[in-house]
Amino acid sequence: MTIKGAALRVAVAAGLSGPRRSSHRSSIRVPYWLLSPSLIPLTLIVFVPMAFALYISLTGLNQNSIGDWTHAPFVGLKHYVDGLDPRGPLAPSFYGSIKASVVFSVATTLFTLPIGVGAALLLNGQLRGRTFLRAVMLLPYIIPTFVNGILWRLVFMTSTGIADQILAALHLGSRDTFWLIGPRSLWALIVADVWASWPFIYLMALAALQTIPADVYDAARIDGATPPRIFRRITLPLIAPTLGLGIALSTINHFNNFALPYVMFGPTPPDEVNVLPLNIYVNSFITFNLGLGAAMSVVALVIMLTPAVIYLRAARIGDTD
Amino acid sequence: MADLFHGKLTRRRFLEVAGMGTAAAVAVPGFLEACAQSPSAPATGSPKPATLSLYIAKDTAHPQAQAQLMDMIKAQFAKENPGSSFTYDTYASAAEETTKLETSSAAQEGPDIFEFGSTLVPTAYATGSFEVFTNDMWNHIGGKGIFLPPQLTMSGPSPDKLIAVPVSGNPWAMVHNKAMFQAAGISKVPTTWSDFVDAAKAMTNGTDQWGTAMAPADGFDPWHKIWLFTTQLGGQLIDSTGKKGLLDSPESVEACAFWLDWMAKYKIAARQDAAFKGADEVRAFATGKIGMSVMAGPGGIVSYDNSPVAGQYEYTLGPTVPYGMTSLPAGGKPAQGFVSGQYYTLFRYSKNQELALNLLKVVVNPEIQYQYFKLRAQQPVVLDTFNKYPELKQGNWSPLYDAALKAYPTPFFSSWGPLEVEVGKAINKIASQIGISGSYSMSDLKSALTQVNQELQASLG
Numbered sequence: 001m002t003i004k005g006a007a008l009r010v011a012v013a014a015g016l017s018g019p020r021r022s023s024h025r026s027s028i029r030v031p032y033w034l035l036s037p038s039l040i041p042l043t044l045i046v047f048v049p050m051a052f053a054l055y056i057s058l059t060g061l062n063q064n065s066i067g068d069w070t071h072a073p074f075v076g077l078k079h080y081v082d083g084l085d086p087r088g089p090l091a092p093s094f095y096g097s098i099k100a101s102v103v104f105s106v107a108t109t110l111f112t113l114p115i116g117v118g119a120a121l122l123l124n125g126q127l128r129g130r131t132f133l134r135a136v137m138l139l140p141y142i143i144p145t146f147v148n149g150i151l152w153r154l155v156f157m158t159s160t161g162i163a164d165q166i167l168a169a170l171h172l173g174s175r176d177t178f179w180l181i182g183p184r185s186l187w188a189l190i191v192a193d194v195w196a197s198w199p200f201i202y203l204m205a206l207a208a209l210q211t212i213p214a215d216v217y218d219a220a221r222i223d224g225a226t227p228p229r230i231f232r233r234i235t236l237p238l239i240a241p242t243l244g245l246g247i248a249l250s251t252i253n254h255f256n257n258f259a260l261p262y263v264m265f266g267p268t269p270p271d272e273v274n275v276l277p278l279n280i281y282v283n284s285f286i287t288f289n290l291g292l293g294a295a296m297s298v299v300a301l302v303i304m305l306t307p308a309v310i311y312l313r314a315a316r317i318g319d320t321d
Numbered sequence: 322m323a324d325l326f327h328g329k330l331t332r333r334r335f336l337e338v339a340g341m342g343t344a345a346a347v348a349v350p351g352f353l354e355a356c357a358q359s360p361s362a363p364a365t366g367s368p369k370p371a372t373l374s375l376y377i378a379k380d381t382a383h384p385q386a387q388a389q390l391m392d393m394i395k396a397q398f399a400k401e402n403p404g405s406s407f408t409y410d411t412y413a414s415a416a417e418e419t420t421k422l423e424t425s426s427a428a429q430e431g432p433d434i435f436e437f438g439s440t441l442v443p444t445a446y447a448t449g450s451f452e453v454f455t456n457d458m459w460n461h462i463g464g465k466g467i468f469l470p471p472q473l474t475m476s477g478p479s480p481d482k483l484i485a486v487p488v489s490g491n492p493w494a495m496v497h498n499k500a501m502f503q504a505a506g507i508s509k510v511p512t513t514w515s516d517f518v519d520a521a522k523a524m525t526n527g528t529d530q531w532g533t534a535m536a537p538a539d540g541f542d543p544w545h546k547i548w549l550f551t552t553q554l555g556g557q558l559i560d561s562t563g564k565k566g567l568l569d570s571p572e573s574v575e576a577c578a579f580w581l582d583w584m585a586k587y588k589i590a591a592r593q594d595a596a597f598k599g600a601d602e603v604r605a606f607a608t609g610k611i612g613m614s615v616m617a618g619p620g621g622i623v624s625y626d627n628s629p630v631a632g633q634y635e636y637t638l639g640p641t642v643p644y645g646m647t648s649l650p651a652g653g654k655p656a657q658g659f660v661s662g663q664y665y666t667l668f669r670y671s672k673n674q675e676l677a678l679n680l681l682k683v684v685v686n687p688e689i690q691y692q693y694f695k696l697r698a699q700q701p702v703v704l705d706t707f708n709k710y711p712e713l714k715q716g717n718w719s720p721l722y723d724a725a726l727k728a729y730p731t732p733f734f735s736s737w738g739p740l741e742v743e744v745g746k747a748i749n750k751i752a753s754q755i756g757i758s759g760s761y762s763m764s765d766l767k768s769a770l771t772q773v774n775q776e777l778q779a780s781l782g
Contacts, residue, residue, distance in 0.1 A: 062780070063735045066426045067449040082779055089775040158596045158756075181538060181596050181753040266598075267416065267540055268745035270753060285420050287739035288444065289780050 050301075057295035063288040072291070079295035094296065096271055097279040098303065104189060104275055105254035109247055111194045116201025117243070121235075124209040134206075141199035149263025152192035156180055156264075163188075180265065186272040193260055197250065204246035208239035241315055248311035252304055276300050368675035370404030376421055377436040378663060379411035382620060386696040393692055398683045405676055407433075415441070415540065419738070425668065426450040433671040434680065439475040439661050440737050442485045446477060447735030451484040452667040452674060453477070462486065462682040463703075472702045474730035475660045485664035486681050489693050490700035492724035493545070493616040493658030495639035498630055501530075501612040510635075513642035514550075514579070517613070521589035524612035532589035534611045535580065536597040537752035543580075544744040545616050548659065550576030552729065553643050555652025558744070559777075563734035566777035568743060569770040577748060577766055579644050585755045595756025606630065615639055616658060619721050623698050636717040638724060660728040662702060700725060739780045743773035 057079055059065075061072040083094035123134050140148075155162045156179035167173035179188040212235065220230050258277035265273055267282050276296065284293030380387035391409060399406055410432070412418045418441060425431025426448040437445050445451055452458075459465050465473060465480075468487050477483035497510060505524045511517040521532020536542040544558075551558055556572020559565065567573060583590040590611075594601075603621050606614045607628035614621070616639065625634050641655040642648060649655060665684060667677050683689060690701035691710050700713070700721060707713045707722065714722045731737060747769040754761045 063444045063447040063738075066423055067429070069427050089779040092772060093776060158593050176593055178596055178753070178756050181749070182757050266538070268538075268742060268749050271750065281416075282742060285416060285423060287742055287780055288419070288423065288735075289739070290423070292780070 053294045053297055056291055057298050059291045061290040061294075066288070066290065075291065079292045080299070082292070083296060083299070090292070093274070093279065094299075097274050097276045097296075098299075100186070100272060100274055101255050101276040101300075101303075104186065104193070104257075104273070105251050107190050108193045108197065108254045109251045111190065112198040112201045112250060113243075113247065115194070115198040116203075116246075117205045117239075119198070119202045120205035120209055121231075124206060137202055138199050140196050141203075143196065145196065145257075145259040146263050148192065148196045149260050152188065152195075153180065153264050156188045181270050183270075183272055185265065185270045189261055189264060189273045192264065193254060193257060196260070197253065200250055200253070201243075201246050204242050205239055208242035209235070212238050244311055244315060248307050251307050255300075255304060276303075368402075368405075368673065368679065370402065371673045371676055372405065373407035373434065373673055373677055373680060374432040375407055375409035375434045375436070376432040377409050377411055377434075378418070378438070379413045380697055381413060382623060383697050390689075390692050390696045394680075394683055394689055397686070397689065398680050401683060402676065402679050405679075407680060419444075422448065422450075429670045431668055431670070433668055433673050433677045435666045435668060436488070437485065437664050437666060439491075439659075439664065440731055440741070442475050442664055442666075443478070443733045444735045444738050445666060446482075446484050446733075450669050452669050454483050454486075454667075458678060459483075461678055462685055467685065467703050467705065469702050469704060469707075469725055471660045471726060471728045471730070472662060475662075475733070476664065478733045485666045486685065487702040488663050488665050488684050489697075490662040490702050490725050491618045491620070492700060492721045492728060493618060493639070493661065494636045494720050494724040495613060495615050495657075496606065496617040496621065496625075496634055496636050497613045498606070498609060498611070498633055499635055500630075500633045501609070505612070510637045511613075511640050513647065514640045514644040515642075515646070517615075517640045518583075518587050518589060518644065521583075521613060522587065525589050527588065529610060531591050531605075531611045533583060533613045533615065534597060534602045534605045535583055535590050535594050535752075536599045536602045537581075537594070537748045538596050539598040540745060541741065542599050542602075542616075543748035544741045545659075546580050547573065547576045547744050547748070548731065549616065549656060550579055550643065552654050552656040553641060553649065555650050555654070557732070558740055559732060559734060559736065561732075563732065563736060564781055566740070566743075566774045566781060568740070568747070568774040568777060569767065574763075574767055574770060577751070577770065578763065581748070581751055581755060581761060581766070584752070585760050592756050592759060595752040606634070609633075618661070619698060619700055619718070622717060634717075636720045638720055638727070654729060655727075656729040658724050658728050660730045662700075736777070736781050739777055743777045746776075747773045 056072075058074060058076055059072040060075045060078075061069055065072040082088040082090045085091060086095075088094075119137055123130055123137065127133065143151075156164075158164060158178050158180070159175055161179070163179060164173070164175050164177050167177060168175040178184060216234060216238075217230060220234055225233070255275075256277055257275070258281060261269060261273050261275050261278050262281065265278075267278075267286050269278060277300070280293045280296045280300065283289045283296065395406060412421065415438070418437065421431070422435070422437075422441070422445060425435075429450070435445070435451070465483075469490065472487035472490060473480075473483065476485040476487065495510075501524050502508075502510075502520070505520070507520045507523060509516075511520050517533075524530065524532045535546070548558060551570075551572045554572040554575060556570055556576070557567050558573060560567055584592055584594060597605075602611075602614055603617075603624055605611045606617075606621070607624050607630055609629050617636070625631060639657040641657050643650065643653065665681055667674055667681075671677055685703055687701075687703050687705040687709060690703045690706040691713075693699045693701050694706075694710070694713060700718070701707065712718065734740075747766075750769050751761045751766050754765065
């Protein structure tokens with residue numbers, strides 16, 4: 001049902017659908033007034049700051065103008081051109097960060113998916129100590145990100161970290177393998193984030209699994225379906241909408257993850273893990289180039305809208321007529 | 322509102338939306354401006370009792386000693402200003418420091434006193450959020466003449482535009498392991514970088530003992546070292562107008578190459594150092610794994626005194642003649658460290674500036690300054706303290722005192738912060754290559770420096 005449709009029905013119910021056009025118009029406004037308690041805070045909390053970010057992205061706000069930021073010089077689209085024009089001075093850093101963020105978020109989501117779904121399938125069945133195990137599974141998710149970052153930094157320290165010790169003991173690598181610098185830093189970040197975030201997919205999958213009636217499985221078994229076939233033809237299709245939401249949210253969360261790369265690699269990270277949020281943070285809060293940081297944030301927002309819109313279109317959320 | 326966006330876009334509808342946007346764009350900055358307080362210059366009379374707020378750097382090495390020192394300052398302040406006190410909040414990283422500076426400047430609301438490290442003072446000055454000290458204000462706290470002269474060079478862009486009061490120093494010198502020197506048959510502390518490399522080679526066994534260490538993954542070490550070598554070579558990292566980055570100049574390239582060659586060419590530092598931060602280098606020296614550490618501050622003394630190298634180490638002034646040379650080149654400066662330390666500033670929008678000034682007077686009191694040394698192993702910045710307490714110029718503190726007097730100021734440009742980050746990015750990138758492959762190419766180094774210089778230039782405008 002659309003908002004307009006709802007308005008008409010309210011009008012009809014109120015007996016206001018007669019020939020008087022002005023009464024008809026005022027009755028149409030009723031649903032909008034009813035929306036205002038949520039719309040006003042939403043505007044103040046979400047849309048006004050977004051509008052400010054957009055405005056700041058068009059200014060040269062930096063250390064010289066922050067004390068009087070309402071008069072920061074207007075530079076138009078300069079920051080967007082500097083970052084997005086392939087010949088612009090900031091393009092290598094900006095595109096490098098977009099690439100790092102996309103690779104990191106997609107890879108992390110891909111790794112968390114089977115782990116989360118597998119754990120959910122395991123703990124959805126009858127299992128001794130199931131309640132305890134369900135709680136234990138959430139531990140990585142509830143550990144603060146900063147603690148998680150420090151923990152994994154220690155694990156991946158060259159020579160002294162557990163990762164290098166284990167690799168050396170198993171003769172799989174050198175004790176002096178670098179994980180916190182160079183190309184392997186991406187894998188270090190992915191492993192750390194997968195460990196911390198797989199319970200999110202697990203929770204979503206478990207919630208979806210619990211909505212599937214047992215008699216559906218009983219019927220399938222009576223018809224002779226094997227467990228793999230049951231998973232493929234019954235379980236997966238029935239949890240797919242929830243998993244889709246989980247994948248979309250998970251990808252967005254990984255893309256926006258700032259704390260973990262910052263704690264693990266600091267403000268001058270290797271190129272492979274110089275993700276967009278970290279780049280934005282360094283530009284805004286370390287080098288004081290707030291206008292550029294805001295422009296990068298706007299571009300990040302547009303990028304992040306992509307998986308969100310794809311999911312909403314695929315699930316047809318908000319299209320209930 | 323929804324109708325405006327979902328309905329058919331007509332001229333009238335467009336004008337409605339555009340009108341609202343224009344009204345907001347005009348009204349919001351005006352409203353915010355109206356909300357701003359109008360600052361007034363502080364007097365130096367008898368202020369009303371109040372509780373001040375301070376935002377200071379956390380002494381992560383001596384947190385209890387810092388609390389003890391602040392209690393002493395508080396007691397003295399309360400004695401001189403009955404009914405007044407202060408509270409303080411601490412920051413543990415440069416990121417917290419800059420974030421607070423930004424938010425307070427933008428909101429024109431924040432602590433009465435901010436503490437900054439020397440290289441952030443130019444940025445703080447650029448925000449216009451801190452009080453420029455008048456002669457009366459300086460006289461109120463004892464006058465400019467009470468301080469070690471070099472410290473005031475980082476207080477402002479010129480002697481009449483100073484915003485920051487020095488409270489402690491962090492001079493840079495070289496520290497070496499006397500036992501390792503003796504074992505390697507080294508009788509003289511190097512004064513040129515050629516001698517330094519030779520001495521380091523003599524102490525290196527290539528496995529668990531190295532002549533020196535480096536910390537290219539640190540947030541600060543890369544620019545410290547590159548500034549040092551570039552200055553000795555007669556170059557600059559940014560031109561004298563502050564508008565042009567010189568990170569890709571021949572001197573900068575040579576400076577970077579020399580430092581990176583410690584790992585790649587001379588093999589006097591371990592390849593594992595590619596992932597080192599400053600604390601890792603201190604640990605390597607404290608455990609006797611390296612013979613020399615360059616640009617070491619007094620902060621290491623407490624660590625070394627509680628380590629296997631206790632009694633075996635000695636601070637001296639570092640080398641000042643570039644590698645392969647016997648004297649400084651034209652334009653080269655005999656720098657072995659830059660002016661470094663902590664500074665207190667008065668927030669321009671504070672309502673308690675007079676009282677805050679009284680607190681600064683307490684902090685630079687020679688006796689309180691001595692407590693910075695005694696409790697926190699930091700170097701005082703007030704001359705009377707050095708005159709009264711001879712131990713501040715004895716033992717390892719003697720070369721550190723010399724280093725403080727001979728320190729060179731870094732350029733007072735607000736763009737120094739971005740410069741630090743850009744130098745770190747280039748060094749980090751090439752050091753990673755060395756860590757992984759053991760070598761790097763000069764073209765890669767030049768390309769990395771050109772790229773970061775372009776990024777720096779974009780932020781310079």
